Amino acid sequence: MTAPARPEGAGRLGVRADRGSRPRGGSRTSNTAPRPHRYRGSRQGKAPWLYLAPALVVLGGLLVYPIYQLGLISFFQYTQAQVSGGEPTTFKGFGNYTELFSDSQFWQVLVATVVFAAACVVSTLAVGCALAVLLTRIRAVPRLALMLAALGAWATPAITGSTVWLFLFDPDFGPVNRVLGLGDHSWTYGRYSAFFLVLLEVVWCSFPFVMVTVYAGIRAVPGEVLEAAALDGASQWRVWRSVLAPMLRPILTVVTIQSVIWDFKVFTQIYVMTNGGGIAGQNLVLNVYAYQQAFGSSQYGLGSAIGVVMLLILLAVTLVYLRLLRRQGEEL
Numbered sequence: 001m002t003a004p005a006r007p008e009g010a011g012r013l014g015v016r017a018d019r020g021s022r023p024r025g026g027s028r029t030s031n032t033a034p035r036p037h038r039y040r041g042s043r044q045g046k047a048p049w050l051y052l053a054p055a056l057v058v059l060g061g062l063l064v065y066p067i068y069q070l071g072l073i074s075f076f077q078y079t080q081a082q083v084s085g086g087e088p089t090t091f092k093g094f095g096n097y098t099e100l101f102s103d104s105q106f107w108q109v110l111v112a113t114v115v116f117a118a119a120c121v122v123s124t125l126a127v128g129c130a131l132a133v134l135l136t137r138i139r140a141v142p143r144l145a146l147m148l149a150a151l152g153a154w155a156t157p158a159i160t161g162s163t164v165w166l167f168l169f170d171p172d173f174g175p176v177n178r179v180l181g182l183g184d185h186s187w188t189y190g191r192y193s194a195f196f197l198v199l200l201e202v203v204w205c206s207f208p209f210v211m212v213t214v215y216a217g218i219r220a221v222p223g224e225v226l227e228a229a230a231l232d233g234a235s236q237w238r239v240w241r242s243v244l245a246p247m248l249r250p251i252l253t254v255v256t257i258q259s260v261i262w263d264f265k266v267f268t269q270i271y272v273m274t275n276g277g278g279i280a281g282q283n284l285v286l287n288v289y290a291y292q293q294a295f296g297s298s299q300y301g302l303g304s305a306i307g308v309v310m311l312l313i314l315l316a317v318t319l320v321y322l323r324l325l326r327r328q329g330e331e332l
Contacts, residue, residue: 067311074304083300096305105281106289106306113264113285116195120263123203125256128210133240135215147212154208158268165201166273188274191282198269198283206262210255217251218244253325257318264314267291286310 074096081087100106131150135143153161169176171184188194221244229239245252267287274283277292284292286306294303 070304070307070311073301074308076301078301078304080298083298092301096301097309100302100305100309105284109281109284109286109289112195112283116199116285117260117263117266120199120202120206120266121256121259123199124206124210124259124263125252127203128207128255129214129240129252131207131211132214132218133236133244135211136218150208150211153204154206156205158205159272161205162201162269162272165197165204169197189279191278194274194278194283198266198273201269201273202263202266206259210259213251213255214248217248221247249325253321257321260317261314264317265310 075091075093076082077090077092077095079087082089131146135146138146156164166188168174169187171177171186177183177185187197225243225247226239229243234242265287266285270277270283270285270288271291277284277288281289287310290303290306290310293299293306
C-alpha cells in the first residue's frame with residue numbers, strides 16, 4: 001500500500017514558512033517593516049523652499065531691505081544737511097520717536113487716520129458684498145456691464161480718479177451741486193465734508209476688488225445650500241448672514257485685511273483732493289503727515305519714524321484679527 005499524500009504545507013519547510021508568515025509579536029513586524037530613508041525625507045522637506053527661493057529673493061529686495069532702511073534712518077538725525085553732506089549723520093536713538101509721541105498733532109492725525117480708515121473699510125465691504133450678491137441675481141448682459149464698469153473704476157489711477165471726483169463736486173462747474181441745488185457749496189472747505197468726499201472716491205476705486213472676490217466665492221457655494229435656505233423661507237439678508245457669510249469667512253478675511261492696509265495708508269486721494277491735507281492740516285492722515293515731515297520739512301528721520309509706527313500698527317491689527325479668527329476655529 002502506498003502512503004497517503006501529505007497535505008500541502010505539512011512538511012518542515014511548509015510549517016516553518018507558515019509560522020514565519022504569521023507574526024506573533026510587534027518585534028518581528030518592526031524588524032521586517034521597511035524603513036523610510038532619511039535622505040529622501042530631507043530632500044522632500046527642502047523642495048518647497050527651493051521652489052520659493054526666487055520669490056523670496058525678489059521679496060527680500062523689494063520689501064525687506066526698504067523696511068530695514070526705513071527703520072535704520074528713524075534712529076538718526078537725517079535732514080537735508082546730512083543728505084547733501086554738509087553735516088555728519090548723528091545717532092539719536094529713540095529721539096525721533098520721543099519727539100513724535102510728544103507732538104499733539106501726531107495724536108490728532110493718528111485718531112483721524114484710524115476713524116477714516118475704519119469708515120472706508122466698512123463702506124467698501126458693504127458696497128462690494130452687496131454688489132456681489134446682486135451679480136448673482138441679474139442676467140448675463142447686465143452682469144457683464146456691471147463688472148466692466150467696476151473693473152474700469154478699479155483700473156483708473158488714483159490721481160485720475162481724484163481729479164475726476166474733484167470736477168464732479170466743483171463749486172462752480174460741478175454737476176453734483178447743480179443737481180442737488182447747492183449753489184457754490186465747497187465740499188473741500190469743511191473738514192468732515194472733505195473727508196466724506198475722499199471716502200466716496202476711495203470706496204469707488206476699492207469696491208471692485210471686494211465685489212469680484214466675493215462673487216467668485218459665492219459662485220463656489222453649492223446651489224443646494226442656497227435652495228434649501230430659500231425653501232425654508234429665509235430672506236436675502238438672512239441667507240447672507242446665516243449661510244453665505246460663514247462659508248465665505250476666509251475670503252472676507254482676506255479682503256478685510258487688504259482693505260485695512262490700503263485705506264490706512266491712503267495718500268494720493270487725500271493729497272490731491274484736499275490740496276495736501278486741507279486747510280491748516282485739518283484733513284491730514286499719517287501718510288500725508290509723514291510726507292510733509294520728510295519732504296516738506298526735510299526731517300527724513302522723523303518721517304521714517306512715522307512710517308515705522310504705521311507699519312507696526314498694521315502688523316498689530318492683522319495679527320490680532322487672525323488670532324481672533326483662529327480662536328473661533330477658522331482656517332485660512
